[in-house]
Amino acid sequence: MADTKVLVFCEVQRGRFKKGSLEALSEAKRIVGKAGGGSVVAVAVGNGVGDIAGELKAYGPDRVIVCAPDWLEGYNGEAHGRIVAEIAKSEAPTAILVTATLDGKDLAPRVAAALGVTIATDCTAIDSDGDGRLSVVRPVYAGKAYATIKIADTPQVVSLRPNSVPVAEAEGAAAVETVEPSFGAGDLRYTVKAVNAAKTEKADLTEADRVVSGGRGLKGPEHFSILEELAETIGATVGASRAVVDAGWRPHADQIGQTGKTIAPTLYLGFGISGAIQHLAGMSTSKCIVAVNKDPEAPIFKAADYGIVGDLFEVVPALTEELKKLQADG
Ligand SMILES: Cc1cc2nc3c(=O)[nH]c(=O)nc-3n(C[C@H](O)[C@H](O)[C@H](O)COP(=O)(O)OP(=O)(O)OC[C@H]3O[C@@H](n4cnc5c(N)ncnc54)[C@H](O)[C@@H]3O)c2cc1C
Structure with missing residues (x-):
């Protein structure tokens, strides 16, 4: 028509x-x-x-x-x-x-x-x-x-x-x-005086093609450095679960889920995230979901295309190393 x-x-x-x-x-x-x-x-x-x-x-x-x-x-x-x-x-x-x-x-x-x-x-x-x-x-x-x-x-x-x-x-x-x-x-009834945006070169979570996300399984904010390194290797943006944000480990802008950001990247990698329905609400339309969790019963595996049952502190460094090797080999 x-x-x-x-x-x-x-x-x-x-x-x-x-x-x-x-x-x-x-x-x-x-x-x-x-x-x-x-x-x-x-x-x-x-x-x-x-x-x-x-x-x-x-x-x-x-x-x-x-x-x-x-x-x-x-x-x-x-x-x-x-x-x-x-x-x-x-x-x-x-x-x-x-x-x-x-x-x-x-x-x-x-x-x-x-x-x-x-x-x-x-x-x-x-x-x-x-x-x-x-x-x-x-x-x-x-x-x-x-x-x-x-x-x-x-x-x-x-x-x-x-x-x-x-x-x-x-x-x-x-x-x-x-x-x-x-x-x-x-x-106008209001004017915008200033916008305090986070200074980052990384793509915003909602527009990122690849997202590396961490949950309470990371055990502390200092361990997010291993996710940052993985993200850097594959050009991804780092996100988090609400448990992590509520604990003050990551800023609210990083939160994925029902009360955070909704994302649909080509690749979502989730580490130490249980996969609560409120988290899935924000990332279940990702094209490929990879989950790493030490609990084989974690609900995130139901949403995942690929899953590894294992300790993220072993899996993440090994994954980053292999990806770096692949990149070095061209
Ligand atoms: C109204 C409402 C809104 C909410 N909105 C959101 C939201 O927007 N986003 C959101 O994420 N949540 C939200 N939540 C919270 C949600 O219900 C969960 O509590 C939260 O997602 C849990 O975060 P988590 O998976 O990081 O932590 P947990 O549930 O504690 O899971 C941690 C996981 O890490 C695994 N783990 C532990 N150690 C390791 C290890 N060494 N290696 C591998 N795996 C390990 C555990 O097996 C576990 O599965 C909301 C809740 C409510 C009630």
């Missing part, structure tokens, strides 16, 4: 588009193709985004809309929500895609509320039924089951879990259009 029109909010962090947004853009392109036609409109918001908006063309949108007021530095939920809703009102898309990042989880409901429509959050798959409308898959009951749902409202507002779909480059020569918001900085 030719009337499918998907508007994709493309999130910027530290002057770059987030990988999750490129995934959403690629997925929108695929869905529109499957629906038999239509268009994809990329939307970028914030001071300076005009300078990088051209990068989005490589993922095949039909148009790129930029709203870059000079008073809007970084993410402001109120401003971003109002701007995306204004663009949606004038563009009248059939669907709006946002990535389920921290900012995206804030933005998507604001946009849905402003438009008076319902929302499907943290989806792990999106498809088109051939009628131009989306059906989405989302985990329910803390990841114990998956529901396939179809939103009846228009536009269908959907947030997509990062790392759920691949990034695909596509031919594209979309023009970059600029729009202005109908309001100014003085109309």
Whole structure:
């Protein structure tokens, strides 16, 4: 159907588009193709985004809309929500895609509320039924089951879990259009004064392709150094269970699970983690799960693709050494 029109909010962090947004853009392109036609409109918001908006063309949108007021530095939920809703009102898309990042989880409901429509959050798959409308898959009951749902409202507002779909480059020569918001900085009810982000070169847990995660089996914060070394070897980001975070061994930003971050990396390696349902809720959609636990009955083994019953203090150094050898051999 030719009337499918998907508007994709493309999130910027530290002057770059987030990988999750490129995934959403690629997925929108695929869905529109499957629906038999239509268009994809990329939307970028914030001071300076005009300078990088051209990068989005490589993922095949039909148009790129930029709203870059000079008073809007970084993410402001109120401003971003109002701007995306204004663009949606004038563009009248059939669907709006946002990535389920921290900012995206804030933005998507604001946009849905402003438009008076319902929302499907943290989806792990999106498809088109051939009628131009989306059906989405989302985990329910803390990841114990998956529901396939179809939103009846228009536009269908959907947030997509990062790392759920691949990034695909596509031919594209979309023009970059600029729009202005109908309001100014003085109309906002709050402003963001500062963002204290952790200074790290590593990929954020939610976007990391590989994650090395540690639980209470590590026995103390000092032993996380063996996981750091393994992570360094394979270019992974380190995460943790809540037990570890509650004990103050790792910062809260490292927590994976129902009350932490939801991740879907290509590879998840869990060491000394029992696999409580609340932890599984945050990582069970990882593509390959490897668990190391000395208890053969640990629930994590039910979710794992590969498991080693053993002492992590023996397994981790041996694994790191073998991986280093493999890398040295090219
Ligand atoms: C409302 C609520 C929300 C929650 N949210 C989260 C959440 O977001 N994320 C989360 O992770 N948890 C969450 N929890 C807590 C969750 O229920 C578990 O308590 C927690 O995940 C346990 O962490 P753990 O696996 O590190 O520790 P434990 O359950 O103590 O498990 C440690 C594991 O290490 C193994 N082990 C010990 N020594 C070794 C060794 N030398 N080598 C190998 N294995 C070893 C043990 O066999 C054991 O399986 C939540 C709980 C509640 C009630």
